[in-house]
Amino acid sequence: MKVRILVRLKQTVHDPQGEAILQSLHHMNYLDVASVRQGKVFDIELKDVNEAKAKALLDEIARKILANPIIEEYAIEWE
Amino acid sequence: MKIKCVVFPGSNCDHDTEHVFGRVLNQDVELIWHKEEELGQCDLVILPGGFAYGDYLRTGAMARFSPIMKSVERFAKDGGYVFGICNGFQVLCEAGLLPGALMKNACLQFRCMDVYLRVETTRSPLTRYLSQGQVYRVPIAHGDGNYYADPETIQQLIDEDCVLFQYSTPDGLILPEGNPNGSLYNIAGICNKERNVFAMMPHPERASEPEVGNTDGLLILQSLVRSIEEKTQSPRLATTSVA
Numbered sequence: 001m002k003v004r005i006l007v008r009l010k011q012t013v014h015d016p017q018g019e020a021i022l023q024s025l026h027h028m029n030y031l032d033v034a035s036v037r038q039g040k041v042f043d044i045e046l047k048d049v050n051e052a053k054a055k056a057l058l059d060e061i062a063r064k065i066l067a068n069p070i071i072e073e074y075a076i077e078w079e
Numbered sequence: 080m081k082i083k084c085v086v087f088p089g090s091n092c093d094h095d096t097e098h099v100f101g102r103v104l105n106q107d108v109e110l111i112w113h114k115e116e117e118l119g120q121c122d123l124v125i126l127p128g129g130f131a132y133g134d135y136l137r138t139g140a141m142a143r144f145s146p147i148m149k150s151v152e153r154f155a156k157d158g159g160y161v162f163g164i165c166n167g168f169q170v171l172c173e174a175g176l177l178p179g180a181l182m183k184n185a186c187l188q189f190r191c192m193d194v195y196l197r198v199e200t201t202r203s204p205l206t207r208y209l210s211q212g213q214v215y216r217v218p219i220a221h222g223d224g225n226y227y228a229d230p231e232t233i234q235q236l237i238d239e240d241c242v243l244f245q246y247s248t249p250d251g252l253i254l255p256e257g258n259p260n261g262s263l264y265n266i267a268g269i270c271n272k273e274r275n276v277f278a279m280m281p282h283p284e285r286a287s288e289p290e291v292g293n294t295d296g297l298l299i300l301q302s303l304v305r306s307i308e309e310k311t312q313s314p315r316l317a318t319t320s321v322a
Contacts, residue, residue, distance in 0.1 A: 065144065070179065
């Protein structure tokens with residue numbers, strides 16, 4: 001089973017990297033870009049487990065290590 | 080006193096820390112590899128500066144799951160003193176032993192420079208023998224020192240007198256120009272509410288000998304050693320005086 005976990009900064013947390021990318025895009029004359037927020041993507045392959053077990057496992061690793069719940073939120077995308 | 084300094088893969092201030100506590104402050108320091116599972120007997124644990132696990136994922140995110148960290152967490156929960164410097168601060172936040180998180184510097188630069196720290200409270204082993212409001216010049220060297228916590232947590236840190244150092248101007252004013260990394264409330268160092276776990280982003284161990292041109296850091300480390308020595312030796316002294 002292949003899944004993707006997206007981790008991004010919470011909306012309330014300032015993202016200086018996203019802002020720097022936005023600034024560069026504007027310097028490159030991509031003036032229609034209004035904002036950029038940077039995040040992380042984890043492509044994960046699971047051994048044969050049922051969906052309920054997979055969901056519990058992915059929630060656990062996302063909360064425990066892939067995202068820091070103080071500053072980040074995560075979303076799981078199923079293929 | 081007996082100090083254990085944890086070495087993670089990627090720690091790079093472990094030997095500086097060992098040198099200053101061992102040879103300048105004459106304490107018994109032992110480096111302990113992160114794969115060890117037991118700290119053993121000691122009076123202070125130090126998580127040194129560096130880039131544990133290459134800072135992959137997030138600073139401190141993987142180090143906090145190193146085998147030794149279970150023992151460090153037990154030690155802290157039993158009231159043992161734990162001191163994090165720079166990367167050690169990041170590891171302690173990831174481990175939940177200190178509140179908040181350290182994010183990428185707001186300026187996006189890796190900042191390697193002297194900064195000024197104002198002492199906000201003397202109610203911690205690290206600051207007990209410093210003077211409140213006094214300003215110290217100490218170097219920083221980090222890319223992720225931007226302290227963040229939600230507004231309630233910041234307020235709680237202030238209310239519980241847990242902010243140890245704030246970045247300031249040389250004259251001790253808390254202004255944005257004194258803040259090298261965007262930290263909320265100019266926070267440079269904090270302690271937990273039990274006051275036995277404390278950490279700072281700047282490196283006092285890099286400013287502890289006249290040969291390096293600055294000994295302000297030594298005053299901070301001397302305060303720490305003196306505070307802990309008094310705490311750990313006082314029961315024995317008390318018994319002696321009664322006898």
